Amino acid sequence: MIRLADVSRVFPARSRQGAAVTALDHVDLDVRAGEVLGVVGYSGAGKSTLLRLVNALDRPTSGTVTVAGREVSGLSERALREVRRDIGMIFQQFNLFASRTVWGNIAYPLTVAGVPKDQHRDRISQLLHFVGLADKAHVHVEQLSGGQKQRVGIARALATDPRILLADEPTSALDPQTTAEVLALLRRVNEELGVTIVLITHEMEVVRSLASRVAVMEAGRIVELGDTYDVFAAPQHLATQRFVSTLVEKGPQPRALDRLRERHAGRMVTLSFRDGDASPADVFAAFIERGVTFELVHGGVEDVHGRTFGHLTFALTGEGAAVADAVSYVATLVEVTTPAPAAEIGTEAP
Numbered sequence: 002m003i004r005l006a007d008v009s010r011v012f013p014a015r016s017r018q019g020a021a022v023t024a025l026d027h028v029d030l031d032v033r034a035g036e037v038l039g040v041v042g043y044s045g046a047g048k049s050t051l052l053r054l055v056n057a058l059d060r061p062t063s064g065t066v067t068v069a070g071r072e073v074s075g076l077s078e079r080a081l082r083e084v085r086r087d088i089g090m091i092f093q094q095f096n097l098f099a100s101r102t103v104w105g106n107i108a109y110p111l112t113v114a115g116v117p118k119d120q121h122r123d124r125i126s127q128l129l130h131f132v133g134l135a136d137k138a139h140v141h142v143e144q145l146s147g148g149q150k151q152r153v154g155i156a157r158a159l160a161t162d163p164r165i166l167l168a169d170e171p172t173s174a175l176d177p178q179t180t181a182e183v184l185a186l187l188r189r190v191n192e193e194l195g196v197t198i199v200l201i202t203h204e205m206e207v208v209r210s211l212a213s214r215v216a217v218m219e220a221g222r223i224v225e226l227g228d229t230y231d232v233f234a235a236p237q238h239l240a241t242q243r244f245v246s247t248l249v250e251k252g253p254q255p256r257a258l259d260r261l262r263e264r265h266a267g268r269m270v271t272l273s274f275r276d277g278d279a280s281p282a283d284v285f286a287a288f289i290e291r292g293v294t295f296e297l298v299h300g301g302v303e304d305v306h307g308r309t310f311g312h313l314t315f316a317l318t319g320e321g322a323a324v325a326d327a328v329s330y331v332a333t334l335v336e337v338t339t340p341a342p343a344a345e346i347g348t349e350a351p
């Protein structure tokens with residue numbers, strides 16, 4: 002649905018002494034029809050620049066951007082208007098006309114697209130029902146809550162029946178409950194209407210709940226791209242590991258480990274379980290067979306779109322050779338790591 006091929010965007014230096022900024026650095030990306038692609042990255046990684054190239058608000062310095070089979074980088078303004086009709090956009094701060102009514106906001110893109118006035122009523126009322134605001138049609142948007150404003154934003158973005166929705170931090174201004182409601186609505190946009198969604202966010206919970214794939218950006222590059230489950234269960238790049246660790250810890254943090262050691266004797270190991278690997282029951286059996294006592298001291302099981310993984314840390318006690326044998330056997334079943342205490346990684350203990 003969207004293809005970036007070897008795309009770079011370099012912003013020239015703002016002053017004579019300044020340096021040019023490479024916002025996108027030779028990016029290749031395919032967004033599949035019908036998917037929800039989450040794009041994560043720290044501030045300045047190039048996420049917004051990427052979205053602006055997709056809806057042709059900006060042009061690449063080199064490389065090509067293709068949307069629904071049309072290369073947007075070479076199109077005239079007139080041809081671009083047609084492509085943009087196929088792309089809806091929602092924003093963190095909603096970007097609505099504050100003084101207009103809900104109806105007026107949703108009517109706006111229809112007017113711009115030249116949809117005859119007599120067709121507005123049915124379309125707007127259909128959209129209002131879809132986003133759950135049928136009773137708010139004539140309310141001014143400034144009277145709405147944040148969640149309701151984003152629903153209007155979504156209705157407006159869908160007005161011209163686009164195949165693509167670009168979402169730039171759509172829930173970052175919302176509280177957790179409202180975030181969940183807006184995410185549920187976006188899921189319906191994807192599943193019921195078949196709209197392909199590209200979603201920029203820094204919230205990994207949003208990625209986990211909505212995205213089928215994740216692209217992680219750093220310094221203008223996509224440093225990791227994979228199915229959401231794989232990215233959460235086994236993040237490869239350091240930036241990805243940092244994002245995932247905001248939601249899922251791979252073993253206790255050094256300070257927590259220090260405290261665990263005060264309360265639990267034995268050797269600490271973290272076992273990482275994934276779908277398709279051996280189960281915890283297989284591992285427990287291996288410990289029991291070798292006379293090793295195990296105590297779960299940290300961790301949990303996570304669910305990503307119905308598939309599970311977990312990082313469980315155990316304190317193992319028993320005869321030294323038996324513990325060593327059990328650990329090396331278990332390492333043939335699942336990934337085994339030894340959590341590092343604070344002193345070993347140079348973090349000061351409290």
Ligand SMILES: Nc1ncnc2c1ncn2[C@@H]1O[C@H](COP(=O)(O)OP(=O)(O)OP(=O)(O)O)[C@@H](O)[C@H]1O
Pocket residue numbers: 012013022023024042043044045046047048049050051
């Ligand atoms: N119009 C511009 N002129 C000059 N530099 C720009 C321009 N737009 C973006 N940049 C620079 O390009 C880099 C990428 O910016 P971009 O806004 O795409 O990042 P981002 O990942 O979306 O960050 P954020 O999460 O803060 O929005 C940054 O260093 C930014 O300062």
